[in-house]
Amino acid sequence: MSLLLEMFTYPFILRAFIVGILVSLCAAVLGVPLVLKRYSMIGDGLSHVSFGALVIAMACGWAPLPVSIPVVIVAALFLLRLTERSRIGADAAIAVVSASALAIGVVVTSLTTGMTTDVDSYMFGSILAMDRSDVILSVVLSVSVLTLFLLCYHKLFAITFDENFSRATGVKVSWYNTLLAVLTALTIVLGMQMCGAMLISSLVIFPALTAMRLFKSFRSVMLCAAVLSVVCFCIGLTASYLVSTPVGATVVLADLAAFLSACGLQRLRRR
Amino acid sequence: MNDKNILLECRDVSLGYEGQPVWEHLDFAVRSGDYLCIVGENGSGKSTLLKSLLGLLKPLQGSITMAPSLSAGAIGYLPQQTRAQKDFPATVSEVVLSGFLSARKRRFFYSGAEKSQALMNMGKLGILELKDRCYRELSGGQQQRVLLARALCAAGELLILDEPVTGLDPAAAQDLYRTLDYLNKKEGIAIVMVTHDIRNALQSATAILHAGQRQWFYGSVDEYLASPYGKRFGGGRA
Secondary structure, three states, X not given: OHHHHHHOOOHHHHHHHHHHHHHHHHHHHHHHHHHHOXXXXXHHHHHHHHHHXXXXXXXXOOOXXXXXXXXXXXXXHHHXXXXXXXXXXXXXXXXHHHHHHHHHHHHHHHXXXXXXXXXXXXXXXXXXXXXXXXXXXXXXXXXXXXHHHHHOHHHHHHXXXXXXXXXXXXXXXXXHHHHHHHHHHHHHHHHHHHHOOOOHHHHHHHHHHHHHHHOOOHHHHHHHHHHHHHHXXXXXXXXXXXXXXXXXXHHHHHHHHHHHHHHHHHHHHHO | OOOOOEEEEEEEEEEEEOOEEEEEEEEEEEEOOOEEEEEEOOOOOHHHHHHHHOOOOOOOEEEEEEOOOOOOOOOEEEOOOOHHHHHOOOEHHHHHXXXXXXXXXXXXXXXXXXXXXXXXXXXXXXXXXXXXXXXXXXXXXXXXXXXXXXXXXXXXXXXXXXXXXXXXXXXXXXXXXXXXXXXXXOOOOEXXXXXXXXXXXXXXXXXXXXXXXXXXXXXXXXXXXXXXXXHHHOHHHO
């Protein structure tokens, strides 16, 4: 217990908690419509694009976040168009984009700095190494993502459930799809700091999948995903402090544990 | 026929993609209380026509006009079901209420009036007791009723239905037809329906629009049965 209390005396751990909780919330609420719209792979593709952008920014000596955010937003819009045009080619196209971005990142790394700790932190996250300005930017961005999402909640439900009907009743479907893509892009970039490029998409997908197994209404799925995501983050961060494992991976394992217990619970209920 | 209560009118309309017309010189009108069935072979342009009636496709030529009460997207539309909806976590009330989100409303929450209207529409369609059930656990016929209730929330004067009985078992299909008859006769709601089920179309429709290869026929059921299209398509009933 004293070990837990001691944990909160470190300012960098407090910062990690604040940013982590906000980013987990964003990832969870966006995850539900993304999973239901069969866009899960977009998150994965975006994280790799984000990695490529960060590495290039670093090699050129630019500030990483201001460079990668617009790049990832453009990539999100591009991937969204691809998915809208053709259902069949979309997953292949996303795989191509994400692999290429990752490859570019790796080549640029080896040509310039080599595998430094910075590169490692983009791959697997470095939430404990965030400074004050990172924290402020993350807080501002994640609060705006959450606010926009809440304001458009009903419309996002409608276009997720039935795009054709919404279009026929005059809802600007492509506008809201674009909004969803931009919000996802922002969340991915923020989550990169926490979990890194390799793990961020699981932060988006896991809470939604778990919540969908437990609840039957859209609103309760949403709430459950948000709560689960925050709880798993807190458990993961604490565990990583106690046994000195990387934060991102530990959080993902907590999410996995929640998912597996939900699967078990669902099976028990069916009997 | 009086012109006062025309809900929807096509005047000399050509429809198609990339300048290639599928429909040419199409003229017809839907008045309040009408029951129009659109029939024809696959690929004859039925869904193209539906898209333009919903305002999703601009005509190549001519004009499609809507009554002022229907403009700004207030059309009750029952689309074909999509695969994604099969495992969607949402309650019946959530789905029905989403019918109120037409373009004009810039509010973030549903009003009390909308909530009671939604309950009333669920009552009309006999799904009130299902309101807290999960959409994905309902039978095909129940799901169609939920979507119909949502369509009623979007508009109370005109329903546009895209092959509503596809995938339903015969009993559920008959149920749905009875419900549509009720809405049409008792509530005075005009219905435009694309269907393959010609026998039922002939029973309840007041008018038929037949789509052929770049040709079309529009008229009452009796006129249709007397026409060459009706003789070939309508089969035994003439």
